[in-house]
Amino acid sequence: MSDRTVRWVLKPLVFLAALVPLAWLVWAALTNNLSANPLEDITHETGIWALRFLCATLAMTPLRRLTGWNAIIRFRRMSGLFAFFYGVLHFLIYVIADRFAGLDFPGGDVTWSTVVTWQTLRKLMHAIGDDIYKRPYITVGFTALMLMVPLALTSTAGMIRRLGGKRWNQLHRLVYVSATLGVVHYWWLVKADVRRPLAYAIVVGALLLFRIWWFRMHAPVTWKKSPDPVRPSV
Amino acid sequence: MLIKPASDIRSSEITDKKLYLNRREFLRATSATAATAAVAATGVLGACALLEAKGAPHGRKLPNIKKGFALNVGDKLNAWEDITSYNNYYEFGTDKSDPAEYAKNFKTEPWKVTVEGECAKKGVMDLEDVLKGETLEERVYRHRCVEAWSMIIPWVGFPLANFIKRCEPTSKAKYVEFYTLYDPKQMPGTRVPVLRWPYVEGLRMDEALHPLTLLVAGLYDEVLPSQDGAPLRLAIPWKYGFKHIKSIVKVRFVERQPLNSWQQQAPDEYGFYANVNPGVDHPRWSQSNERRIGEFLRRRTLMFNGYGDQVASLYTGLDLRKNY
Numbered sequence: 001m002s003d004r005t006v007r008w009v010l011k012p013l014v015f016l017a018a019l020v021p022l023a024w025l026v027w028a029a030l031t032n033n034l035s036a037n038p039l040e041d042i043t044h045e046t047g048i049w050a051l052r053f054l055c056a057t058l059a060m061t062p063l064r065r066l067t068g069w070n071a072i073i074r075f076r077r078m079s080g081l082f083a084f085f086y087g088v089l090h091f092l093i094y095v096i097a098d099r100f101a102g103l104d105f106p107g108g109d110v111t112w113s114t115v116v117t118w119q120t121l122r123k124l125m126h127a128i129g130d131d132i133y134k135r136p137y138i139t140v141g142f143t144a145l146m147l148m149v150p151l152a153l154t155s156t157a158g159m160i161r162r163l164g165g166k167r168w169n170q171l172h173r174l175v176y177v178s179a180t181l182g183v184v185h186y187w188w189l190v191k192a193d194v195r196r197p198l199a200y201a202i203v204v205g206a207l208l209l210f211r212i213w214w215f216r217m218h219a220p221v222t223w224k225k226s227p228d229p230v231r232p233s234v
Numbered sequence: 235m236l237i238k239p240a241s242d243i244r245s246s247e248i249t250d251k252k253l254y255l256n257r258r259e260f261l262r263a264t265s266a267t268a269a270t271a272a273v274a275a276t277g278v279l280g281a282c283a284l285l286e287a288k289g290a291p292h293g294r295k296l297p298n299i300k301k302g303f304a305l306n307v308g309d310k311l312n313a314w315e316d317i318t319s320y321n322n323y324y325e326f327g328t329d330k331s332d333p334a335e336y337a338k339n340f341k342t343e344p345w346k347v348t349v350e351g352e353c354a355k356k357g358v359m360d361l362e363d364v365l366k367g368e369t370l371e372e373r374v375y376r377h378r379c380v381e382a383w384s385m386i387i388p389w390v391g392f393p394l395a396n397f398i399k400r401c402e403p404t405s406k407a408k409y410v411e412f413y414t415l416y417d418p419k420q421m422p423g424t425r426v427p428v429l430r431w432p433y434v435e436g437l438r439m440d441e442a443l444h445p446l447t448l449l450v451a452g453l454y455d456e457v458l459p460s461q462d463g464a465p466l467r468l469a470i471p472w473k474y475g476f477k478h479i480k481s482i483v484k485v486r487f488v489e490r491q492p493l494n495s496w497q498q499q500a501p502d503e504y505g506f507y508a509n510v511n512p513g514v515d516h517p518r519w520s521q522s523n524e525r526r527i528g529e530f531l532r533r534r535t536l537m538f539n540g541y542g543d544q545v546a547s548l549y550t551g552l553d554l555r556k557n558y
Contacts, residue, residue, distance in 0.1 A: 035330055036312075036320035036527050037383060101533040110531065137518060151306045188518065190379070192499055193428045195329035 006071055018082045021049045039097035046090035053083030054179040058207040077155050084152045087145045099127045137188035143179035147174045179204045294457040299390055300371035307374045312385040314454050316527050321461045324422040333461035337423050340460035352489035354402035361465055368392040375471040378510045378539045384524045389469045390452030395443040407487035411440045412479045429495045435479035436492030471544045472538040474508040505558040510539035514558050
């Protein structure tokens with residue numbers, strides 16, 4: 001596949017495809033095609049898509065190694081950024097539908113002038129902080145998202161250059177932690193039926209194990225001490 | 235025990251006028267056309283008409299429903315569509331939309347209820363006999379799920395106490411245990427061990443005999459839809475929804491406190507009592523407020539779901555923090 005096809009055809013197509021879940025959600029919300037609790041649906045769906053894109057991102061390197069299809073790596077950044085995008089949406093919807101909607105407005109008086117105030121913002125920040133502190137599954141989910149912030153910020157070519165490939169690679173291993181915490185977050189919030197979080201745990205687990213396996217197979221053997229160390233002459 | 239009406243709600247404020255008029259219009263229309271409606275209108279009670287009356291907007295109309303319950307909630311009712319499309323009924327799957335989808339062909343006729351344990355009238359009863367002689371009444375209850383959402387639901391049923399008295403429990407009967415049907419052929423959710431099947435729930439005898447505890451056979455004047463627990467379920471409005479056991483096939487009077495399914499599944503999260511209590515959080519989430527289905531701003535959750543005047547005395551001296 002030529003560089004131009006990837007750049008001008010495939011990438012825009014993948015970009016549009018990655019927006020389909022969001023478009024579907026907006027369409028379903030506007031046409032009453034969600035459940036009786038649409039805010040919950042939107043919260044769950046955006047979270048699930050963040051997790052799916054994380055899995056896709058983590059799958060790029062193993063796929064390249066196994067198939068030798070190197071061009072796929074050019075979609076890794078986009079996929080990672082979409083994971084972050086859906087994660088941020090997920091968080092914002094939680095902030096609005098769960099935290100903001102759960103605030104106490106004195107006397108139940110909800111108008112622009114009573115709601116859009118500094119006090120509301122203070123109460124909202126407190127309500128968010130309180131939840132992150134108190135509820136382990138929120139703590140974990142919030143951490144997963146926060147760990148993605150530096151990765152999103154350093155995703156540009158310029159930042160890669162500035163950091164240097166090695167350091168950039170080390171930093172971006174944070175995505176392993178993020179994906180793991182994302183699965184834990186999901187697991188901890190279901191009531192009894194853990195089949196779906198289990199499926200994500202298996203996928204993320206397999207993708208991480210692949211890396212360990214690959215490293216063991218291909219890394220230069222450095223841990224065996226030779227009996228007679230050869231000192232390099234200066 | 236007397237039910238004390240809450241002082242701030244007048245009964246005249248309660249029935250939604252539009253609904254009321256619709257109901258009348260509907261009755262007029264059907265009685266003009268259908269002989270079945272005539273049967274319903276002449277006052278054949280419960281079971282017989284339950285099988286005969288047809289032609290309600292979604293299913294079958296129930297006849298002669300007593301209206302004007304003193305404690306009906308004044309809030310806007312949730313729509314039929316909300317109540318029948320957003321269900322927790324794990325026997326049909328764990329997604330909220332699963333029950334509506336997979337309970338479509340659920341067979342509720344014939345239906346038998348086994349009565350056993352510490353009582354004089356043991357045996358197997360037909361559903362018709364359970365309903366026989368009972369006046370069905372409408373009760374608009376708050377319904378609060380342990381997942382922090384709520385609805386306002388116009389149940390149709392009769393006090394569980396009436397049924398219990400007919401079973402003549404002995405002095406050894408301290409608790410009542412209920413079982414949901416377990417039929418993997420009809421209930422795809424039970425092929426997965428998400429909970430221990432069959433679903434079990436239980437009430438202390440005084441809770442079971444409380445006049446607010448309702449044995450439900452209908453919704454919005456119609457026969458209860460399968461996804462809501464047809465043909466027979468409980469509504470215990472001061473308790474979280476998982477106590478309101480659905481599709482009851484067995485009632486057992488026992489001396490010891492039953493182990494209900496959710497307590498068995500996660501005893502640190504779900505207890506036996508499961509009284510709605512904004513002061514005692516679920517270990518993983520807050521119970522202080524709730525999303526009323528159809529609303530954006532969340533509501534403060536009320537102690538005993540707003541039925542404290544009626545039921546708080548059942549729990550005097552009980553540590554509700556430990557007995558969640």
